[in-house]
Amino acid sequence: MPRGFHSHRKNPDEPWTWEQVLDAAKKINDPANGVFGIDPAQGFGSAGGTAYFKYPIVWQFGGEIMSPDGKTSKGYLDSAQTKKAIQFFSDLYNKDQVSAMEYPPDPFPNGKLGITIDGSWSLANLKEKFPDFKLGVDYDIAPLPKESAQAVANGSWALGISSKSQHSDEAWKFINFVTGHDGQKMYCEMTKDIPSRYSAAKDFPELNEYPKNVFVVQNQKFGRPRPITPIFPQMSDAVNKMFEDVTISKRNIDAAVSDAITTIDQAYADLEKQQKK
Structure with a gap:
């Protein structure tokens, strides 16, 4: 988070709103000198990783990705709240231009990025690789922004037992x-x-x-866990593609969302067919 964050913003129960974050990002933003206000979701890398960072934005705006039973995205991904979240995200890049499609390596500790959204694991990395970039002096940590709700993604490695296990x-x-x-x-x-x-x-x-x-x-x-569904990889890819289509390709939101729902629902239908064989 940017220098000079107020101390009470360190309280997990008192996050900034996305409007406050955008306001701060605009003040930091200096594209002429290669400095950008915010990277809202770890760019556009691997689908699983970057979709993980995008789910909370949807939840924070009151939207959803899938039905609770993990069977469909219809009525969830196409809600007004979800679309508002996608529009806000896209605007950071296209309208407000406080986010960049690509950043130089390690832009946050190198002073090229004012606000970054990352996980707890990044603290050890910053401490080890950038010892002169000091927590509490050069940067602070604040809870994720909220819109209508507070939400963060959780979930890490999982343990399972194979049905074919001999032990x-x-x-x-x-x-x-x-x-x-x-x-x-x-x-x-x-x-x-x-x-x-x-x-x-x-x-x-x-x-x-x-x-x-x-x-x-x-x-x-x-x-909040990521959507619990047997078609998780297909859903994750479709959500990531939807964000990319709207943000990078400037595609119409309704069309991008509709395609994502079709892809997700088709994947579930295909799964059901396989299970019946």
Whole structure:
């Protein structure tokens, strides 16, 4: 986040609105000198990664991606709220021009980007690679912006047991341990990830104070999983393409959204056909 963030903005319960963020981004923006206001969702890289950063914008505007049962996007992706979110996102690039399609390497610590939206994992990376770019001096951390609601994406690596496993009992014992309090504590001491159990998070002093508490509290109160659906890869690709079509190709929102819904619904229909065979 930009220099000079007010201290109370570090409170996970008091985020800026997207309008306040846009206002700040405009003040920082200086494209003539290669400086941009904000990267709202980690650019346009791999579909899974960058779609992950785009879901919260939809949720923050009160929109949805899919039906709760993960079968369709009709009535969700084409809602007025979802379209408002996509329009706002596209405007950052095209109308307000505070975001760039491409940035030089590491634009945030190198002073070419005022506001970046990233995960807790980026803190260790910044500390290691840019020791002169100091938290609390050169940059601060604030909760994700809100529009009609607060929302953050959660979800990391997952553990599963194959239906063909020859050792399902042992696998279950292992997963039960790793996801329990002691296992989470041991795992997160090694990985520096945020535990999936609140009880384990309480045992890490650094997770209960600024800046890590911003990530922990947001996840506890406003965390949402990505859409739970058997056609997750197809849905993720379709959502990413929709954002790209509207933002990069300046395509009509209604048309882009309609195509995404058709792609997602067709993928689900294809899956059902395969399962009936």
